[in-house]
Amino acid sequence: MLQTKLFTRTKKEAPSDEVSKNAKLLIKAGFIHKEMAGVYSFLPLGLRVLKKIENIIREEMNAIGGQEVSMSVLQDKNLWEKTDRWEDQKVDAWFKTKLKSGTELGLGFTHEEPLTVIMKSFISSYRDLPKYVYQFQNKFRNETRAKSGLLRGREFLMKDLYSFHESEDDMLNYYDKTKDAYFKIFNRCGLDAIYTKAAGGAFTASYTHEFQVVAPVGEDTIFVCDQCRYAENKEISNLKEGDSCPLCKGKIKKEKSIEVGNIFPLGTKYSEPIGLTYKTEGGEERRVVMGSYGIGLPRLMATVVEVFSDERGIVWPESIAPFSIHVLVLGEDGEVFKKADKIYEDLQNKGIEVLYDDRHDISAGEKFADADLIGLPYRVVISERSLKEGGVEIKKRTEEKGKIINVDELMNLLVPRT
RNA sequence: CGGGGCGUAGUAUACCGGUAGUACGUCUGUUUUGGGAACAGAUAGACCGAGUUCGAUUCUCGGCGCCCCGACCA
Numbered sequence: 501m502l503q504t505k506l507f508t509r510t511k512k513e514a515p516s517d518e519v520s521k522n523a524k525l526l527i528k529a530g531f532i533h534k535e536m537a538g539v540y541s542f543l544p545l546g547l548r549v550l551k552k553i554e555n556i557i558r559e560e561m562n563a564i565g566g567q568e569v570s571m572s573v574l575q576d577k578n579l580w581e582k583t584d585r586w587e588d589q590k591v592d593a594w595f596k597t598k599l600k601s602g603t604e605l606g607l608g609f610t611h612e613e614p615l616t617v618i619m620k621s622f623i624s625s626y627r628d629l630p631k632y633v634y635q636f637q638n639k640f641r642n643e644t645r646a647k648s649g650l651l652r653g654r655e656f657l658m659k660d661l662y663s664f665h666e667s668e669d670d671m672l673n674y675y676d677k678t679k680d681a682y683f684k685i686f687n688r689c690g691l692d693a694i695y696t697k698a699a700g701g702a703f704t705a706s707y708t709h710e711f712q713v714v715a716p717v718g719e720d721t722i723f724v725c726d727q728c729r730y731a732e733n734k735e736i737s738n739l740k741e742g743d744s745c746p747l748c749k750g751k752i753k754k755e756k757s758i759e760v761g762n763i764f765p766l767g768t769k770y771s772e773p774i775g776l777t778y779k780t781e782g783g784e785e786r787r788v789v790m791g792s793y794g795i796g797l798p799r800l801m802a803t804v805v806e807v808f809s810d811e812r813g814i815v816w817p818e819s820i821a822p823f824s825i826h827v828l829v830l831g832e833d834g835e836v837f838k839k840a841d842k843i844y845e846d847l848q849n850k851g852i853e854v855l856y857d858d859r860h861d862i863s864a865g866e867k868f869a870d871a872d873l874i875g876l877p878y879r880v881v882i883s884e885r886s887l888k889e890g891g892v893e894i895k896k897r898t899e900e901k902g903k904i905i906n907v908d909e910l911m912n913l914l915v916p917r918t
Numbered sequence: 919c920g921g922g923g924c925g926u927a928g929u930a931u932a933c934c935g936g937u938a939g940u941a942c943g944u945c946u947g948u949u950u951u952g953g954g955a956a957c958a959g960a961u962a963g964a965c966c967g968a969g970u971u972c973g974a975u976u977c978u979c980g981g982c983g984c985c986c987c988g989a990c991c992a
Contacts, residue, residue: 511930512941512942513929514930516930517983517985519985536983537984592990592991593991612992643991644990645990647986652991700992708992719991762992764992830951830952831951831952832950832951861950861951862951862954863952863953863954864952865951865953865955867953867954868953869953869954872953883951
């Protein structure tokens, strides 16, 4: 991507109405645009990050047998009355709207109900189980207080997976598989997530698990063992700072954290009222046992920014950076630019994702500052000086000093993204 | 939803009961080019409504919006 063609621009000042690091940096660098409280649009750089995260999640969901669908956002009131989740007193997250005829509709905040109905058409025998279905979709939640940039929004992209089983045991077995898949996802995004026992919440499973990433901006508080990493959410925990771990000899520490994912053993909570059943081998009719599993993508992206940034800007992990390399050309138009153009072309042809700062009449300092702010993993500088010294200067975003390598080395440094 | 703060060019800010100044950005020109360049010129602004007042961006009230703390939160 040529930076002269990119329609976004970095700002010198962070917006005054944002306090959270993720919102300040992502807006300053031109990744997102704020529409209103808790609602953000994704611009080219931001969308690339979101898509990278989406692809990582998709790969891991497919690896545990997930089948991707896309369900409707508009929801039928009658369906949700069956599970007693329509009334505002029960679920205050709904955004509701109306048909011209007056019929009430909801904007989906989760999808257990409609998917359970869909599955009624396709599950009737033990031979049809288990099944795993997921989607990426914008969820709408009427949060009383949106906050902290992308961390708690009212409209956000979510991956929601639902599993359907013959038995509690089979569901719990898959629950563990999902847990492993989630760890892979968070690790691939560079995050160190802590598996945390939590309350059932509105989903009213007896317990659930959350994946928590320690960060000061987090709105959750967890008690976590410094040895085995056993953790409980404050909302259900009797533990306190300094206690001995119930599982090992470690000490319990109190941490602020961001919930980046959660998994729910639902049992028959939804299959019962909606009537999703199957016939066993012996001809007996039984309720399908379910689980559900969610990850909010913008929140995950924001968490990465909260954890990986410094005073100069974002420091993207390679796996989800919008581009792999930021190529900067310095100096006056002429031979150096021609060389840089060629290097950019060659990298592109190799399938490397490059952002090329081909802007003229921009000082070196400004290009460096923008590169630091945008935070791509590698910065490559092409200038009269670097060419004299034998090639280009390459520097990782995490390093202070770069080094000169020749152009062939550069071409072989990075593997193309598939 | 309770409490607090805030709303001035695209962005960040200043002053003021007498219609607004600065920086960055943007545009034009000249000079620059390895850490947010220099000079000259130009561009662009008081959230909305009502009230007080000779006069309101400033004071009062209402609305709308944003942020923070708390409550709440698959």
